[in-house]
Amino acid sequence: MKNKSLILIVCLVLLVFGFTTAIAEGTETVTTITCKPGSLLSDDTTLTQICETAAIRIHSMPEGYGSFSLMFNDVDTLQSLFRFVENGFYVQSNALGTTPLYFSWDDLMELAMEQLENNPELGEMSGMFNPATLQSMLDGSMTDSQALDMMGVDQAMLDYISEVEALETVETGSFTLDGSDVADQKSVIVLTKDELMKAVDLPFVYNQISSQLRMSSPSLTEEEVAAEVQAQLDEVKQSLEEANVAVTVTKYTKDEMFVAFELVVSGSMDNYDDSTSNMGVTVKLTKTTVEQAEFYQLSVLFNEGDNEILNQSGSLYLGDDFVTGNYLINTMDGESIVSIALGFDTSQADRKTGELSFTVDDTYSGSSNTALVIFDQAIAGNTTDTVISLFAGAGDATGIKAALGQTDLLSLRFTTVTQPDSGFFSDLQSAAPETSVQLAQMTEDELNAYMEGMQQSLMMTVLTLIDNLPPDISDSLMQGMGSY
Secondary structure, X not given: OHHXXXXXXXXXXXXXXXXXXXXXXXXXXXXXXXXXXXXXXXXXXXXXXXXHHEEEEEEEEOOOEEEEEEEEOOEXXXXXXXXXXXXXXXXXXXXXXXXXXEEEHHHHHHHHHHHHHHOHHHHHHHHOOOHHHHHHHHHOOOOHHHHHHHOOOOHHHHHHHHHHHHOOEEEEEEEOOOXXXXXXXXXXXXXXXXXXXXXXXXXXXXXXXXXXXXXXXXXXXXXXXXXXXXXXXXXXXXXXXXXOOEEEEEEEEEOOEEEEEEEEEEEEEEOOOOOEEXXXXXXXXXXXXXXXXXXXXXXXXXXXXXXXXXXXXXXXXXXXXXXXXEEEEEOOOOOEXXXXXXXXXXEEOOEEEEEEEEXXXXXXXXXXXXXEEEEEEEXXXXXXXXXXXXXXXXXXXXXXXXXXXXXXXXEEEEEEEEEOOOOOOHHHHOOOHHHOEOHHHXXXXXXXXXXXXXXXXXXXXXXXXXXXXXXXXXXXXXXXXXXX
């Protein structure tokens, strides 16, 4: 059973690599990824030596072909090739032997169900991932009903949503919100405390809380879980009742397209002197057309009595050849604690640049720390060269930019070449299920025998990898292996 579990984990990892590398269209695409440490990591000699010789290379072709290679000194020390077909996928790797492996979607579905049924911690998931649902996920035929079932949305939840939608009132005319474009329709839904308490009583809410509680406290009995969940739900309902909470959702549209949105949560709270104060949260999102660009603005306001605090705000410009934006998070005293800024320029056909900064402010000391990512992509013929550099240090983004040579952490380079089919996947083109190793169909004894026979391939792969590492690292690892 342990080997069966291992097969499922390996398959999931392979799927991640495969789906991220096998979707390119056109001819064969080869992407080489390298890493270069910056001045902030210059003292780490091991990392520097590895980065000088290491690279990741990804090949992809239409019709489901993809590969992942870990290289040292231009040697493929660890290489895996994939081919996705209608009923499953093939894997060929120097660490797994010379014969390709084949996994059918049906076998993987059966294996996943077996693991869910035999794993107590995942037992509740077996109802979500039934055979029909898993099959629909794999072949892309999942219906809305199956998707809702997988998320645990039952008929009671759907009925409640229908009740909420029935509360909607719609007006036509000309409407704006805080300088937004003019909308021709305004729709409003008001949820009182009674409607909100109905939501608390939904089985969906109960099931979500009970599932989280079982995972965090597996020692609890079913009776203890039920009692704890009910106590939490009763507490929420009491809070809604005492605060007289209400929620108002307003949508503005133009020709059924988004223009603005406003969410208002209001209520009251008890003060220390036994009086009450009005409190609430207002979230606004608006779109304004500025020449040929769309300008979006977001604000999150907290109010308590007559005091109003701008807790969060953001803006985003979307043009044909540029993107700029920012996002700010403030304390309840109105002081900045996080600020994010981004900008991208795509006005040149052969060059795209951009940057993203993330600044954290310490309100006690008055200091700031910033992480800055700079993006630069150049296109020349069939080659695309992309460099993503990370910088970090004290101060704001302006200070980091002024000292790039002292604040650089590392940079990643992605070099992508589009070329005619090189024959890289020729060995997989003739692969068939009957000539491949099908681990998911093996018995435990057959798996054990296969694992024993595969040890030589794994050992050769490990030795090849170590042999191509920088000499200091390679010698150290070999000495460590020899001591066992």
